[in-house]
Every structure is written in structure tokens, then in C-alpha cells.
Amino acid sequence: xxxxxxxxxxxxxxxxxxxxxxxxxxxxxxxxxxxxxxxxxxxxxxxxxxxxxxxxxxxxxxxxxxxxxxxxxxxxxxxxxxxxxxxxxxxxxxxxxxxxxxxxxxxxxxxxxxxxxxxxxxxxxxxxxxxxxxxxxxxxxxxxxxxxxxxxxxxxxxxxxxxxxxxxxxxxxxxxxxxxxxxxxxxxxxxxxxxxxxxxxxxxxxxxxxxxxxxxxxxxx
Numbered sequence: 001x002x003x004x005x006x007x008x009x010x011x012x013x014x015x016x017x018x019x020x021x022x023x024x025x026x027x028x029x030x031x032x033x034x035x036x037x038x039x040x041x042x043x044x045x046x047x048x049x050x051x052x053x054x055x056x057x058x059x060x061x062x063x064x065x066x067x068x069x070x071x072x073x074x075x076x077x078x079x080x081x082x083x084x085x086x087x088x089x090x091x092x093x094x095x096x097x098x099x100x101x102x103x104x105x106x107x108x109x110x111x112x113x114x115x116x117x118x119x120x121x122x123x124x125x126x127x128x129x130x131x132x133x134x135x136x137x138x139x140x141x142x143x144x145x146x147x148x149x150x151x152x153x154x155x156x157x158x159x160x161x162x163x164x165x166x167x168x169x170x171x172x173x174x175x176x177x178x179x180x181x182x183x184x185x186x187x188x189x190x191x192x193x194x195x196x197x198x199x200x201x202x203x204x205x206x207x208x209x210x211x212x213x214x215x216x217x218x219x220x221x
Contacts, residue, residue, distance in 0.1 A: 026070050026071055026072060026073070027069075027070060027220055028068065028069055029068040029070060029076070029220050030065075030066075030218065030221070031065065031080075031181055031216060031217070032065050032216050032218075033064050033065075034061060034062070035082045035084060035213070036059060036060070036061055036211075036213040036214070037060045037084035038210070038212070039057040039086050039208055040057075040207070040209040040211070041055060041057035041191070041206060041207075041208055042054075042055075042056050042057075043056075043206050047092065053091065053092040054091045054092065055089070055090055056089045056091070057088055057089070058103070060086040062082060062083050062084025062085065063082070064080060064082035064216075066078050066080030066112070067080070068114075070118065073121035074121055075118070076115075076129075077113070077115055078115075079112070079113055080112045081109070081110070081112070082110045082112070083108065083109045085106065087104060087105045088142055090103075102144040102145075102146065103144075104143055106139055107139070108140075109138040110135050110136070110138075111135070113135075114131040114133035114164070117129060117130050117131065125171060125172050126171060127170035127179065128168075128169055129169075129170075130165075130167045130168075131165070131168070132163070132164065132165045133163075134162070134163060135164040135187045136160075137160045137161070137162060139157040141154060141155060141156050141157055142155040142157060153195070155193050155194070157191060158192040158194075162188050162189040162190070164188070166186070167184055168181060168182065168183030168214075170218055177219055177220045178219055179218040179219075179220070180216075180217060181215070181217065182213075182214060182216075183213075184212070184214075186211055186212075187209070188209060189208040190206065191206045191207075192205045193206070
């Protein structure tokens, strides 16, 4: 979370120093983008054999779409969708075997509602904006096959609702209604997991700060 806030603060500072030029009209902004998923999952969990396992996450490149209604020169509301498949890895040192690493992509779907604040409303070229809102995250369950043992196990992952913040930039393309866009989003999520056996079910929770880096195009109408 601290890394995200530092980056967002730097973007806001740069935006506030940007030379203004002309205003974005009110209206709709349709944004299509590639979305990088970079979760900050890194936990050590007690186990039996091995004594500890490390739970980490990989990055993934997904996609997204959003629609903002800008109802004034400064303010807008935005509804968006993103999806990616960052893997969750479980690793540990097994006696008489060595290091065991299991990995499974966890499809992550985010439905997001933001309130946006446009920092440069008088620019015909640049549209700097920041936003905050709520994200509903849906996670697919995990399934791991253990090689050379002919065994497998599943992990149930609960959905989560989390706060999210973002910063973005749009650059007009040749004075048209099209813009190139890029942005950074941080979602302060939590993973609540349990085994897939009927009973008993052991539950654990992990911090799951999710960074999203986006690049794409926008059409204003």
C-alpha cells in the first residue's frame, strides 16, 4: 500500500505542475486497455512436511474495459471490468526430495466503481485524473497436482470487496475523439482461503495488495 501511495502522490504532483491548456467537455469516455496484474502476495505458512511453505504470486497480463460519465469539467463516475490470471505458487523444501513448487493460475475478475477527479480540465491534449472507489473481486478456486505422488488437492478462495485508488493519463491523438491512455491502480484486497474437503475446513487469510498497470485507448463521445 505504501508503494502505491508514493507512486500516486508523485503522479498527482506532476499533474498539478502541468501547464493548463483547454477543457475537456462533459460526456462519456469509453476505455479499452491491457491490464497488468501484479499481486503482492508473499506469506510463510506453517505446515507439517515441510515445516513451512511459501505462498507467493506471479504477474499476468490481462485486459479490461471501463465507461466513465464526466458530468462536469472536474468530476466523473466510472464503471469498469478487468480480468487476469496471476498464478499462486506454493513452495517448500521436502526432506529426501528437495524443493517442491506447485503453481496454478488464479483467474481474477474485478468489477469496479470509481469517482474520478480530473486535474487538468483546461487541456486539449492531456487529461490527468485520479480516482477512488470500490472493487468487487472474484477469484477462481485453486487446484494443485503433486508430481511423482499421484496426488492433488484443492483450495477454495472466497470473493472479496475492497477499496481501490488509481491515477491515469489520457493523451489526445491528433485532436480527434481518440486518446492513448495509461494508468496505475492499487486495490487493498484480502485472500480468504480454505480447503475443499467437506469438514473440517481450515480457513486462512492473506494480504493481497493488487497493483494494476494499464495501457490502451479511449474514445470520447
